[in-house]
Amino acid sequence: xxxIAVGIHSVTKRFDEVVAVDDVDLEIxxxxxxxxxxxxxxxxTTTLRMVAGLEFPTEGRIDIFGExxxxxxxxxxxxxxxxxxxALFPHMTVAENVGFGLAMRKVPATEITERVHDAIDLxxxxxxxxxxxxxxxxxxxxxxxxxxxxxxxxxxLLLDEPLGALDLKxxxxxQLELKDIQKEVGxxxxxxxxxxxxxLTMSDRIGVMNEGKLLQVGRSEEIYERPANRFxxxxxxxxxxLSGRVEESGVVRLAGGQLVRAVTHDPVGxxxxxxxxxxxxxxxxxxxxxxxxxxxxxxxxxxxxxxxDSLYYEIDFGFAHVDARVENAPRQQRFExxxxxxxxxxxxxxxxxxx
Amino acid sequence: MTTRxxxxxxxxxxxxxxxxxxxxxxxxxxxxxxxxxxxxxxFFSFNAGRFVTIWEGFSLDWYRVMFANEPLMKALRTSVxxxxxSTIVATVLxxxxxxxxxxxxxxxGKRTFDALLYLPVIIPDVxxxxxxxxxxxxxxxxxxxxxxxxxxxxxxxxxxxxxVRARIAQMDATLEEAAADLYASRWQAFRRVTLxxxxxxxxxxxxxxxxLSLDDVVITQFVQGPGTxxxxxxxxxxxxxxxxxxxxxxxxxxLVASMVLVFGSLLLQxxx
Ligand SMILES: Nc1ncnc2c1ncn2[C@@H]1O[C@H](COP(=O)(O)OP(=O)(O)O)[C@@H](O)[C@H]1O
Ligand SMILES: [Mg+2]
Numbered sequence: 001x002x003x004i005a006v007g008i009h010s011v012t013k014r015f016d017e018v019v020a021v022d023d024v025d026l027e028i029x030x031x032x033x034x035x036x037x038x039x040x041x042x043x044x045t046t047t048l049r050m051v052a053g054l055e056f057p058t059e060g061r062i063d064i065f066g067e068x069x070x071x072x073x074x075x076x077x078x079x080x081x082x083x084x085x086x087a088l089f090p091h092m093t094v095a096e097n098v099g100f101g102l103a104m105r106k107v108p109a110t111e112i113t114e115r116v117h118d119a120i121d122l123x124x125x126x127x128x129x130x131x132x133x134x135x136x137x138x139x140x141x142x143x144x145x146x147x148x149x150x151x152x153x154x155x156x157l158l159l160d161e162p163l164g165a166l167d168l169k170x171x172x173x174x175q176l177e178l179k180d181i182q183k184e185v186g187x188x189x190x191x192x193x194x195x196x197x198x199x200l201t202m203s204d205r206i207g208v209m210n211e212g213k214l215l216q217v218g219r220s221e222e223i224y225e226r227p228a229n230r231f232x233x234x235x236x237x238x239x240x241x242l243s244g245r246v247e248e249s250g251v252v253r254l255a256g257g258q259l260v261r262a263v264t265h266d267p268v269g270x271x272x273x274x275x276x277x278x279x280x281x282x283x284x285x286x287x288x289x290x291x292x293x294x295x296x297x298x299x300x301x302x303x304x305x306x307x308x309d310s311l312y313y314e315i316d317f318g319f320a321h322v323d324a325r326v327e328n329a330p331r332q333q334r335f336e337x338x339x340x341x342x343x344x345x346x347x348x349x350x351x352x353x354x355x
Numbered sequence: 356m357t358t359r360x361x362x363x364x365x366x367x368x369x370x371x372x373x374x375x376x377x378x379x380x381x382x383x384x385x386x387x388x389x390x391x392x393x394x395x396x397x398f399f400s401f402n403a404g405r406f407v408t409i410w411e412g413f414s415l416d417w418y419r420v421m422f423a424n425e426p427l428m429k430a431l432r433t434s435v436x437x438x439x440x441s442t443i444v445a446t447v448l449x450x451x452x453x454x455x456x457x458x459x460x461x462x463x464g465k466r467t468f469d470a471l472l473y474l475p476v477i478i479p480d481v482x483x484x485x486x487x488x489x490x491x492x493x494x495x496x497x498x499x500x501x502x503x504x505x506x507x508x509x510x511x512x513x514x515x516x517x518x519v520r521a522r523i524a525q526m527d528a529t530l531e532e533a534a535a536d537l538y539a540s541r542w543q544a545f546r547r548v549t550l551x552x553x554x555x556x557x558x559x560x561x562x563x564x565x566x567l568s569l570d571d572v573v574i575t576q577f578v579q580g581p582g583t584x585x586x587x588x589x590x591x592x593x594x595x596x597x598x599x600x601x602x603x604x605x606x607x608x609x610l611v612a613s614m615v616l617v618f619g620s621l622l623l624q625x626x627x
Contacts, residue, residue: 054532074535087533091551100547101537148537 003030003065005156005188006051011060013046013212020046022212023060028156028190028205030065033182035191035199038209039235044192045084047209048158051190053077065155075104080149084160086141088133094120094144095129101152119151122181139170150181156188163198175202196236200224208232226263230353233275240281240322242274244352252352256319260295261347265354272352278325280349283313283335284342294344301339315343393610400603407600417600427605429582430589433500437575437585438568441507446561448508449515450553456516457523458531473517475510483510484577491578499580506578507568514567515560522556523549562620566613 006028013021021043028034036044049055050062053074062069064078080101089097099116107115120129123143133141142162149157162178163171179202182189193199199206200220207217208231216228227233230241244254252262252274262274284290297317305312313324313335324343326332335341400418404411421427455462456469475483487506496502530552534544550557572587579588590605 052536054536074532075538075540079536081533081536083529083533085527085529087527087529089530089533089548100534100539104534104538104540104543152537 004028004063005030005032005065006190007061007063007066008047008051009061009063011047011050011057011062013043013050013055014058019212021050021057024209024212024214026207026214026217028188030188031186033179033189033191033202033204035193035203035206036209037193037196037199037206037236040194042209043212044194044209045160048081048160048190048192051156052079052081052158054081078155079158080152080154082142082145082149082157082159082162084162084164086133086145088141088144088148090133093130093132094125094136097133097144098148098151100148105152115151119147122150122184123147138165139174142166142174146178146181150185150187153185154187156190159189159191161192161194164193164195171198178202200236208235210235225349226351227275227353230273230275230355233351233353238278238323238325240276240278240320242276242320242322244272244274246270246272246352250347252350254297254319256317258297260297260350262295262350262352263348264352266352271355273355274350274352276322276345276350278312278323280345281315281322281324282344283315283324283326283333284344285333285335285339287342290342290344294346295350297343299341299343301335301337301341304335304337313341315341317343396603397607397610399600400607402600402603405599407598407603417604420599420601421604421608424601426584427586427589427593430584430586433503433583434569434586437500437503437507438565441504441511441568442561442565444504444508445511445515445564446557449512449560449564450519450557452512453516453519453523454549457520458528473513475513476517480571480573484574487574488577497580498578499583502578502580503575503583503585506574507571510571510574511564511567514563515557518560518563519553519556522553522559526552558620562616565616569609569613 004027006026008024008026011021011024012019024043024047036047038044046055050057051064051069053069053072053076056071069077089100092100095116098119099112102112102115116129120126123146125140125143125147128136128140133144136144142165145162159178163174166174175198178189191199191202200223203220205217205219206223208215208223210231216223216232218226223232224236227236233239233241242254244252244260246264246266246268247253247259248268250261250264251259252264252272253259254274260274264272266272282290282294287296290296299315299317299322301313302316302321303314305314308328310328311326311334313326315322315324322343399407399410401413401415402410403414403416452468452472456465456472459465484506487502487509491498491502491505496505526549530548531544534548535541539547569585570587571585572591575585575588576591579585584592586605586609590602593602
């Protein structure tokens with residue numbers, strides 16, 4: 001069994017009236033790339049700051065590798081932070097910034113020089129050691145912040161939306177690089193982001209937060225394919241919601257009266273919402289083309305949207321409208337507005353969520 | 356559009372509007388108002404004669420007289436000592452007050468302290484002087500060098516903390532958190548991150564304090580003891596008896612000293 005790097009036990013944080021973090025329980029394993037994902041203001045930063053020691057829980061306990069942190073100040077915790085604004089020291093060079101933590105811990109000067117050099121190489125800033133933060137681009141500053149934290153070989157690295165200020169191309173490149181660096185150094189990463197795509201592609205596990213509460217923890221696929229509730233389904237990716245009622249285990253009667261097979265968790269008679277991702281819906285003109293065992297619903301094409309790599313069809317089922325995403329592949333059948341189509345989806349792709 | 360309008364402006368006879376000319380003239384008038392007296396003052400410090408308005412030829416006599424005037428030199432030494440000591444004390448205390456007000460979330464009496472800190476800036480010098488005088492009498496402190504220094508510290512703390520606070524407010528507080536995150540103790544974070552970043556403000560505040568201390572007449576006059584005059588108070592007394600170019604020489608000396616201080620601090624700040 002791997003060790004628990006960060007243990008957050010029944011932690012609540014209140015600022016006067018505001019409950020920033022609401023009774024969160026979470027265990028992050030050693031060596032894991034863990035993302036905290038949620039909309040702005042949901043309490044991600046506050047959670048991270050409590051692990052760093054920059055804030056203290058109002059209730060509950062935080063452990064790092066089994067040791068209770070209590071009211072330990074940040075300088076006595078085996079963690080380092082990459083701040084959202086980078087927080088580089090403007091009056092120091094890149095090398096002085098990176099070496100700051102080692103100097104504070106009285107590491108011998110020769111070792112500092114060596115480790116700073118290695119860290120600057122690791123983040124591919126070779127040759128920039130004598131520059132000031134002001135003389136660097138946003139992406140380069142971000143790398144300095146990363147090197148400044150990693151050089152201390154913390155047991156846990158905390159990152160607060162580190163790529164938030166970068167443009168899309170650079171962000172995507174840095175995502176891959178961060179992931180590689182994490183594998184290389186083997187340190188536990190706790191990564192805060194509001195970008196669901198970023199979380200899905202980088203993380204070993206994700207914790208989804210909203211309004212201070214931790215709603216679901218799981219691997220990317222689990223979060224995407226098996227959302228625990230409506231908020232998670234809606235926040236991660238795109239989805240359709242269909243209301244209905246559990247008819248029997250694994251069967252839901254939709255608001256339009258149709259019976260479909262779905263993944264159910266609730267007793268018979270429970271009002272549920274089916275979540276159905278646009279790309280899980282296949283469209284056909286003839287019932288005979290549908291693979292056996294699939295759910296089918298008949299509707300009319302209401303609208304077609306062209307996205308280049310894909311097309312979105314808005315299908316009208318009478319009781320609901322649903323978006324279906326179709327790859328823009330060669331020989332793919334096109335449907336025109338007004339056509340009657342058959343929408344097919346598997347039982348596995350429809351998750352019934354209790355209200 | 357723009358080009359046509361620009362062309363209209365440079366048309367022959369399209370002279371600058373009256374308002375502009377009046378404003379330019381006004382600027383020159385203001386400069387003359389400020390600097391002419393200074394130049395006249397400096398000019399007559401080199402006068403050979405004993406009048407400050409009638410030029411009788413160049414000489415450095417009045418500077419010689421000034422440096423030979425023992426009571427005046429004593430007042431100068433007193434001024435320098437008072438300015439140095441009160442500046443150091445006020446800068447340390449004022450910076451500490453600024454940090455306490457800007458960096459710490461809440462402490463008992465913070466709002467009251469915040470409001471009262473600037474009182475010396477607002478109230479008239481005479482009121483402040485009487486207040487201090489009464490205070491020194493109450494605690495039974497003999498008037499002399501120490502009461503002058505204490506008084507200068509008292510009003511300088513306010514000025515220093517105003518200047519330093521402005522600088523701290525500009526500084527990103529996350530930098531201090533980053534320092535703490537990188538294993539710096541409170542003191543190390545202050546010494547290595549906060550202080551270097553607010554240094555221009557601290558130096559600016561110190562310079563202001565030094566200048567104010569050198570300048571002060573009203574408060575010093577109230578709280579000084581026998582034989583502990585500062586230079587401006589002494590000069591003030593001198594004027595009441597006789598006006599010779601010696602006064603001009605003293606004033607020129609003080610002016611040059613102030614200018615050296617100001618330019619020195621500007622250079623210091625630019626370096627950072
Ligand atoms: N120092 C603070 N004082 C008061 N309220 C705060 C403070 N820090 C955060 N909050 C509040 O706590 C909530 C969560 O904030 P935060 O953790 O920064 O969210 P996120 O990082 O997910 O955007 C917000 O409503 C925010 O306004
Ligand atoms: Mg945040």
